[in-house]
Amino acid sequence: MIPAPFDYVAPSTVDEAVRALVDAGEDAKVIAGGQSLLPVLRMRLAAPTTLVDLGRIAELRGVREDGDALVIGSMTTHYDVQRDPLIGEHAALLARATDTVADPQVRHRGTFGGSIAHADPAGDLLAPALALDAEMLVAGPAGRRTVPAADFFDDFFTTAMSPEEILVEVRVPKHTGWHAHYEKFNRVAQAWSMVAVAATVRTEGGTIAEARVGLTNMASVPVRARGVEQALVGQAATPETIRAAAEHAAEGTNPTVDGNADVEYRQQLARVLTGRAISAAMAG
Amino acid sequence: MTSTAEPEVGRARLRKEDARLITGRTRWTDNMSLPGMVHLAVLRSTEAHAKIVSIDTSAAKEMPGVIAVLTGDDLDPGGQLGMPCAWPISPDMKSPRRPVLAQGQVNFAGEGVAVVVARSAAEAEDALASIDVEYDELPVVLGMENALAEDAPLVHEELGTNRNALWVFDSGEAGSGGDVEQAISEAEVVVKRRFRQQRLVPAFMEPRSCVVDPTAAQLTMWSATQVPHILKTMAALTLGIPEHKLRVIAPDVGGGFGGKIAVLPEEIMALLVAQKLGKPVKWTESRSESMVAAHHGRDQIQDLTIAARRDGTVTGLKVELLADMGAYLGLVGPGVPILGAFMFNAIYKIPAYHFACTNVFTNTTLTDAYRGAGRPEATFGIERIMDELAAELGMEPLELREKNWIKHEEFPYTTVSTLTYDSGNYEAATEKAKQLFDYDGLRREQRERRERGDPVQLGIGISTFTEMCGLAPSRVLGSLDYGAGGWEHSAIRMLPTGKVEVITGSSAHGQGHETAWSQIVSDQLGIPFEDIEVLHGDTQSSHKGLDTYGSRSLAVGGIAVVKAAEKVVAKAKPLAAHMMECSEDDLEFAGGKFTVRGTDKSTTIQDVAFAAFMAHDLPEGMEPSLDAEAVFDPENFSFPHGTHLCAAEVDTETGRVALRSYVCVDDVGSVVNPLIVEGQIHGGLAQGIAQALFEEAVHDESGTLTSGTFADYLLPSAADLPSFTTDRTETPSTTNPLGVKGVGEAGTIASTPAVVNAVIDAVRHFGVNDIEMPLTPMRVWQAIRTGASAAGGPGAEAGGGLGSIDSAQGGAR
Structure with a gap:
């Protein structure tokens, strides 16, 4: 469990980091909190020639308000996201999903942006980011650009970023006063999600005015359960309406098969967990 | 002097060894560093079954820091060396040679193929990728029934079969009971079931490691x-090293669970390389290596047939096992399933019994002892089929058990498998467990949930287990063709300053020997707990012993300590009498003092020890020492028992199992340290529950272990387990002076069937009568849906986690 040799660079600005990536060529890797990368290196499943560590770039850390959105620095740790009052107030879904990430040690080292950029479909922050219509600000040799979450995740562990780009920050529209819940299903507490559902709902009177539902690990990328969202809007939030809406959860999904679940079972979980996520959000 | 007013035995002492073990500030093998030490890394086969066409080490030899790259042929040119198996269970058992590193052929994925010696561990590992091995693939033999099929390819062509051995016990032939076929043919009710004991990984915390110093006075x-x-003995025999020229030290060891009862090819390799180079060497495996190369446990197919009368009286039990040995035989591997032969009849009076076990070779990592070793498998089989019989008869499962178990007044009781249980009280343990569990209340709730069709169903699982432990009476081991005795050694050194060193042949690796042995000696000699040091694990100081496994330490090694202490007192007595100018007959010894009966005249054992040390004035002919040693060979096994009750909630929409409560009342006889007992029970329960719900070593069709990381091989943490309610009854063993029984394996042995029985009980009304372990949510959900026994998962791939990482894309980008 010793990684192959590699060079290590720890730049102090985003521009330096981008330059380091360009200089190091295509076998360079960015390291954020290292919670996914280090096991892969130690098992020698990957052997990058250079690691570019973002840990010393101050501007990548922290959460701030920017008009009708929150801006979350990519190197903000899960622990800080969990406890940030702005996120608690305006993007509660992110806080609830972050609560379920691995264990306290991982949450102290792992980062919000690292998890998004790693693009593991079983990662817990992708579906909430998608559900909240987040936008990713990335920096590269050609400057900075913004990519909406819906266009960001391309495939397993693959994003719209080029190898020379880094994720700077994530802009999350405020969902102030929305109900939120992240319903995660795994076999042991520290495991990845087999399936999880990110649900956030805005009510007016007793009626659901808006709903956003994202699914974790139901395809090679996080997916929106649009059918569920549409079925909920305009309905009173009763067990019956929620159950009926949740029946749409697996529509169009294409989950992977592994020893823990086949397609049929994952789709069953998506439906059941969606109903539970919405109910729990409403109760919370 | 502080004489101990209240006995040490029975006190819940915090463990002496905890501070250093918990903080890790201690001497583990891997943090040893010796002058000039070089590091070993093993290249492991990626193929499960293949001829080795060639091994090209030339590029690796040119890598930075590399000193040597050696193959099996380099280490053993004549192909003479074979790893030892100490338990030939039958005269015609087939034993393939297991080389130090593969020679000519690899037989499981993970087998060592070559070793790199380098100046650093990192350089050694870097060079592995530069070794070029050309394989010529052979058909891979997986699955015991496939292996036994008529035209099956052979793991070891030269053996002519994949059948390792057949071992049979029949009560009719042994005269200990009736003929089981007759019992079955005459039975009013017969229930047959096939259960699968999945393969498990022992998953000790500290990976295996060894350091060899050829520059020391002894190797x-x-x-x-x-x-x-x-x-030490096996390495000497294997390599022809004179035994007195070899010293073996087990420093602090981070868990074993049976997984470190082995003589490793890597240990033999390290001895050979160190001698060849004349330099100290270190080998430490990675976790990935440990998963594929350290022996696995369990892996049986169990066919059980139970015969009974309509009133629930069991009339016969037939057990037919297939046991997967993997590709080679481990140190005691072939005997592990045979330990189960004596335990399938469990606590029940079964008049006719037949046991037959066929050991099978496959192209997988070898199997050997894992916590419980044969006895969890047996306990699972009998406790599961008792529930199935109860369902068939429409009887309350606890009543069925009570109808058949040995009553407390019937002890000592000789079973159909010829063991004599010395003591036990199944009624008392069960009654206490029922009360703690609120058995009747939970049964009521179960009915209510069923009636209202609650999506969360409740089930109650029972396991009324016993086990044989305290391995073992040497004559019994002899009758089983085991390659050693079962005694244990202890010695006590009375130091001049009144302190005491206790030497034990048991080899602690987390159990708490230092604390428990100190408590025993403190009571025996009246020496303060703090003044006692326990030495173990070094063949130079602890020169004699048979080590730690099979819950033997206290029931065998602890008794040797008592016997040695008795000898110390006996040696001290004449000197004490001499010092106080009285007759030995007038002395009594208590609380560390020899007192002249009827007077207030006394002397402490520490004073006597000092007088022996000075030796200025000793009785005529007395040698100047109080030191003593003893070897204890038990006359019988010990038979702890208990009643475990598990309440499981099954979410019928997702198949998730949540353990709502777990109550166990164990009877481990007299207790030296209740805290240690509690810890053993908790850890044992976690491992047994893990077999039921979480753990499984999975190979794909090419023989690759797909559950090769802890992201795929799931170990539960505290978050995944209920808060256990533990309690005890105490029925002292009658076969040792402390009245103790083993506790190291009890929790693991008892808990697996309790959990599975609970889950089946929760969903039986859907037509489910079995679900294969581990009871994953998908398997449970599928079983509910199909109303039948659920098969395994859809693929042989481990789920999620690191196993899902695409190696080409891996990493955080």
């Missing part, structure tokens, strides 16, 4: 082993 090996004494 010295440190190893993260459970068995330093056995390792």
Whole structure:
């Protein structure tokens, strides 16, 4: 469990980091909190020639308000996201999903942006980011650009970023006063999600005015359960309406098969967990 | 002097060894560093079954820091060396040679193929990728029934069969009971079931490691082993090293669970390389290596047939096992399933019994002892089929058990498998467990949930287990063709300053020997707990022993300590009488003092020890020492028992199992340290529950272990387990002076069937009568849906986690 040799660079600005990536060529890797990368290196499943560590770039850390959105620095740790009052107030879904990430040690080292950029479909922050219509600000040799979450995740562990780009920050529209819940299903507490559902709902009177539902690990990328969202809007939030809406959860999904679940079972979980996520959000 | 007013035995002492073990500030094998030490890394086969066409080490030899790259042929040119198997269970057992590193052929994925010696561990590992091995693939033999099929390819062509051995016990032939076929043919009710004991990984916390120093006066090996004494003798025999020229040290060892009862090819390799180079060497495996190369446990197919009368009286039990040995035989591997032969009849009076076990070779990692070793498998089989019989008869499962178990007044009781249980009280343990569990209340709730069709169903699982432990009476081991005795050694050194060193042949690797042995000696000699040091694991100081496994330490090794202490007192007595100018007959010894009966005249044992040390004035002919040693060979096994009750909630929409409560009342006889007992029970329960719900070593069709990381091989943490309610009854063993029974394996042995029975009980009304372990949510959900026994998962791939990482894309980008 010793990684192959590699060079290590720890730049102090985003521009330096981008330059380091360009200089190091295509076998360079960015390291954020290292919670996914280090096991892969130690098992020698990957052997990058250079690691570019973002840990010393101050501007990548922290959460701030920017008009009708929150801006979350990519190197903000899960622990800080969990406890940030702005996120608690305006993007509660992110806080609830972050609560379920691995264990306290991982949450102290792992980062919000690292998890998004790693693009593991079983990662817990992708579906909430998608559900909240987040936008990713990335920096590269050609400057900075913004990519909406819906266009960001391309495939397993693959994003719209080029190898020379880094994720700077994530802009999350405020969902102030929305109900939120992240319903995660795994076999042991520290495991990845087999399936999880990110649900956030805005009510007016007793009626659901808006709903956003994202699914974790139901395809090679996080997916929106649009059918569920549409079925909920305009309905009173009763067990019956929620159950009926949740029946749409697996529509169009294409989950992977592994020893823990086949397609049929994952789709069953998506439906059941969606109903539970919405109910729990409403109760919370 | 502080004489101990209240006995040490029975006190819940915090463990002496905890501070250093918990903080890790101690001597593990891997943090040993010797002058000039070089590091070993093993290249492991990626193929499960293949001829080795060639091994090209030339590029690796040119890598930075590399000193040598050696193959099996380099280490053993004549192909003479074979790893030892100490338990030939039958005269015609087939034993393939297991080389130090593969020679000519690899037989499981993970087998060592070559070793790199380098100046650093990192350089050694870097060079592995530069070794070029050309394989010529052979058909891979997986699955015991496939292996036994008529035209099956052979793991070892030269053996002519994949059948390792057949071992049979029949009560009709043994005269201990009736003929089982007759019992079955005459039975009013017969229930047959096939259960699968999945393969498990022992998953000790500290990976295996060894250091060999050929520059020391004796060739010295440190190893993260459970068995330093056995390792010393076996390594000497294997390599022809004169035994007195070899010293083995097990420093602090981070868990074993049976997984470190072994003589490793890597240990033999390290001895050979160190001698060849004349330099100290270190080998430490990675976790990935440990998963594929350290022996696995369990892996049986169990066919059980139970015969009974309509009133629930069991009339016969037939057990037919297939046991997967993997590709080779481990140190005691073939005997592990045979330990189960004596336990399928469990606590029940079964008049006719037949046991037959066929051991099978496959192209997988070898199997050997894992916590419980044969007895969890047996307990699972009998406790599961008792529930199935109860369902068939429409009887309350606890009543069925009570109808058949041995009553407390019937002890000592000789079973159909010829063991004599010395003591036990199944009624008392069960009654206490029922009350703690609120058995009747939970049964009521179960009915209510069923009636209202609650999506969360409740089930109650029972396991009324016993086990044989305290391995073992040497004559019994002899009758089973085991390659050693079962005694244990202890010695006590009375130091001039009144302090005491206790030497034990048991080899602690987390159990708490230092604390428990100190408590025993404190009471025996009246020496303060703090003044006692326990030495173990070094064949130079602890020169004699048979090590730690099979819940033997206290029931065998602890008794040797008592016997040695008795000898110390006996040796001190004449000197005490001499010092106080009285007759020995007038002395009584208590609380560390020899007192002249009827007077206030006394002397402490520390004073006597000092007088012996000075030796200025000793009785005529007395040698100047109080030191003593003893070897204890038990006359019988010990038979702890208990009643475990598990309440499981099954979410019928997702198949998730949540353990709502778990109550166990164990009877481990008299208790030296209740805290240690509690810890053993908790850890044992976690491992047994893990077999039921979480753990499984999975190979794909090419023989690759797909559950090769802890992201795929799931170990539960505290978050995944309920808060256990533990309690005890105390029925002292009658076969040792402390009245103790083993506790190291009890929790693991008892808990697996309790959990599975609970889950089946929760969903039986859907037509489910079995679900294969581990009871994953998908398997449970599928079983509910199909109303039948659920098969395994859809693929042989482990789920999610690191196993899902695409190696080409891996990493955080």
